[in-house]
Amino acid sequence: MTKTKIEIEPLARVEGHGGIKVEIKDNVIKDVQVKILEGPRLFETLVIGKTPEEDLSLVPRICAICNLSHKYASLRALEKALDIKVPAVTQTYRQLMHHGEMLESHSLHLYFLALPDFFGYDNAVAMAEKFGEVVQNALALKKFGNKIMRLMGGRMIHGENPVLGGFGKLPSRESLLELKEEALHHLDFAMATIDILAGLEVPDYLERDTQFICLKPPHGEYDYYGDILLASDGKEYPLEDYKKVIIERTVSHSFAKRSAYNDRPFTVGAIARVLNLGDRLKGKAKEAYDKLVNERWYRNPIYNNFAQAIEQVFSLEDVVRIVDELLTAEIPKIVKPPRGSGTGTGGVEAPRGTLIHHYTIENGVTVDADYITPTAMFLDDIEAFIRKSGETLLAKNEMDGIELKLEMVARAYDPCISCSAHLVTVDFE
């Protein structure tokens, strides 16, 4: 079977509008492009001249699925810029909030966007006929994630409750206890998911070496935030130096700040966190880690789906730990900014990877802003794995159904195309 061009558009079951184009000439892959067809929104310019309060309302709108990660990254950046030091308990409430988003986003991706591929369905609803219990439990788990987001964010999507220096309203004791009870309930299904995944066959046509970056938590445990970039080569960098570590460049086929570390593509996301920080996992999350992680993970991003399943377990267990901690903690007050000018870089691990927000504030208004999203970081890596897949499948002459195989590679990263909308494909004239 001879093909000269493979075009997959639209790329389904991802957030935002994208496509994949592979060009083949004389049985050799000439070019691979992950096309980003989302229109420009220019967020970096929308916040100029705005107050930090306005910035915080606007940035979640970059992306609905990880809206709280955007808010959280901006909070961390703006609070550094304005020298706001929130009490430890406020940080704990933020971690609770973030677990909601991890559970919402991971369960959405794992069960609804990725798993249908493994079982041969167009979507998760079609899956429900045969895998009714899994779909129902997955919906319940996602609903739980959304419940935490609503409670802490103020609304399921784009809530205004997290504010500079604290929260507008904190959850009641009853609500916290409810979360703990529900988290324990969902833990069974999260662990059952680990067993389901352990039984799946993971394709090997895409395997190649890559590198992994995530934020290093400021304590000895597993977590989703930090001020140090940790790479899989063991090197650590202060977050403020992100522009020196994550080198952005433009490429001829795509407008775009593409990212490289050590001149090579890299992966961020659940798989990067699990591979870089997995030795910190405890309890059932450790059990899940021991069941699933193997050497192939370092060469195969399909395992990102599995890493999300491990993080679901971690987040559910950590919700329980956090609730116990908050029940005896004092109610924190909102901290007011002691100054009106400064520069700050904030980093959080969004569900799909490291997210960096950077601000310069002068006299209470934003004069400079920079947002680097996970999808912008791993787009080169997706292309490299798609190229490798194409080469392997071409060499074996397994071209039937190649579109789905390439789509699975892209989907495994859980790309968020709205987030990366400043990666519009362009033609140089």
Added chain:
Amino acid sequence: MSSDSSDKSKPRVGIYGLTGCAGDQLLLIHCEDEILDIFNAFDIRSFVMASSNPIEDDMDVALVEGSVSTEEQKEHLLEIRKRSKILVAIGNCATVGGVQAMYAQDGTFKDRMKKVYGDMKFITAPMEGQPLDAFVTVDYYLPGCPISAKQALPLLSRLLHGASPEPFPHPVCHECKLQENKCLLLDKKFCLGPLTQGGCGAVCPSHGLPCVGCWGPNPDANFNEHVKLLESFGMTKDEVIRRIRNFGGHKILQYIKDL
């Protein structure tokens, strides 16, 4: 794409996203208690965010999220309109243009494009975000950033049964009163509730936080008086207008032009 897509008795539906955060489509996906019923009641032929293998032909209902921000999207929207009996704009970007349209018509778009992208030639020409009705007739509007399930599900239900969805012509204040919140304006806090379309359930004031106006302008509002009131709290008129414009898109221009 759905297994029973040949069922002729079910309304054929397409759910599309142009430029935005995908939050309105996500809100539908997040209706965990209703999503299976929605997929069963309708013949959902295209919903790329949730399913592969869309069928793109004539439809009874198209739900379209996002602003029109490229020439390609404009063509796509015109094409969707042609094959849809009913077109519903869902979310702030589709109804007013979204946050990407906060500087509508101030002439800075080209400069801001250049600042972010440099001198690039695009495969499809970019444009400042516009609401759907700048290009096509919109039959129903579902405002929100994102839309709310309390409004989206009744709209779907009405369309399913061949009835007409009704607008909700009330400001955020109306719902804030129903929540028995103390008015933030009494404490001289900047709140855009009176100027903003309701339907969110006054969620921010219920958290003690001011309304930022994310559902877009309430057509009945007294913009003139409210801007004066906010100025009296110690903010300049420019600052007030700037904040009003954050979520007002193109539609806000008609309300603030004489202020």
